[in-house]
Amino acid sequence: MLVLALDTSGAYVSIALADESGPVAAYEEKMERGQGEALMPMIDKMMRDSHREMTDLQGIAVAVGPGSFTGVRVALAAARGFGLALQIPVMGVTNFEAAAVDLAETFWVILDSKRGDYFAQSFDAWGHPTSTPMVCDINQVAARHPSYLVGDAAEEVSALLGIPVLVQPLPHAVAVARVALSRKDAPLPAEPLYLREADVTVASK
Numbered sequence: 001m002l003v004l005a006l007d008t009s010g011a012y013v014s015i016a017l018a019d020e021s022g023p024v025a026a027y028e029e030k031m032e033r034g035q036g037e038a039l040m041p042m043i044d045k046m047m048r049d050s051h052r053e054m055t056d057l058q059g060i061a062v063a064v065g066p067g068s069f070t071g072v073r074v075a076l077a078a079a080r081g082f083g084l085a086l087q088i089p090v091m092g093v094t095n096f097e098a099a100a101v102d103l104a105e106t107f108w109v110i111l112d113s114k115r116g117d118y119f120a121q122s123f124d125a126w127g128h129p130t131s132t133p134m135v136c137d138i139n140q141v142a143a144r145h146p147s148y149l150v151g152d153a154a155e156e157v158s159a160l161l162g163i164p165v166l167v168q169p170l171p172h173a174v175a176v177a178r179v180a181l182s183r184k185d186a187p188l189p190a191e192p193l194y195l196r197e198a199d200v201t202v203a204s205k
Contacts, residue, residue: 001184002052003059004043004082005177009067009095010037010152013041014172017050020181025050028171029177045077052134057088061180063172064092065193066111066119066133072192079190091180091187096121096133098175099168100149103127107148107166110141110157118153119195121144147153 002024003028007014013035017024027046039192047054062079062188065072083112100123101108111119113135120141142161150166158165168175180187 001058002187003061005061005173006062007172007176008071008075009063009065013038016173016177018177026171026174047105060090063176063189066195074199077102090190092175092190093179094193097179100127101175105148108146110149110151110153112153
C-alpha cells in the first residue's frame with residue numbers, strides 16, 4: 001500500500017512516500033510559517049523526483065496534532081482533498097504516536113504547547129499508550145516520574161528535571177506513515193487533536 005504522509009503541525013513541513021517495505025522518499029523543511037504555501041510544491045517535487053503519479057497512491061496519512069492550530073489544519077485540508085479526489089482512505093495519526101515509533105523503553109512523549117506547559121502522553125516499551133493525551137505543567141510531569149522523554153519539548157524538560165531523552169530518528173512524515181501502515185486495516189479517522197481551544201481575540205470597536 002503506497003501512502004503519502006503529511007505533517008505540518010509544527011515548525012516544519014514534512015512529507016513522505018512510503019509502503020510496507022519502508023520509505024520511498026521523504027522531504028522535510030523547517031519553517032515557522034508559510035506551510036500552506038510550501039506544501040503543494042513540495043509534494044509535486046517529491047512525486048516527480050520519485051517518478052510516481054498521484055493516482056499511484058492508495059492512501060493518505062496525516063498528522064492530526066496536537067500542535068499548531070493552523071499547521072494541523074493545513075495538512076488535514078490537503079489530506080482530505082486528496083482523499084476525496086482520488087477516492088482513497090485518509091488515515092489520522094497523532095503526534096504522540098508518531099514520536100513513539102520504534103522506541104523500546106517506557107517513556108513520555110512531551111510536546112511544546114507554546115503556552116508555557118506541555119502536551120503529554122505516556123507509552124510502554126511496546127509503543128502502546130498507557131495514558132490519555134493530556135496538558136500538564138512541569139510539576140505535573142515531575143510528579144509522574146517518567147523514565148525517558150521524547151518529543152520536541154523533551155530537551156527542555158530534561159534540563160529542568162534531569163530525565164534522560166530518547167531521540168526519534170525518523171523524519172516526522174516517515175513516522176506518521178509507519179503508524180498509518182501498521183493499522184491500515186483499521187485506520188483512525190483524520191480528525192484534529194487539539195486538546196484545548198484556540199486563542200480568540202475580539203477587536204473592540
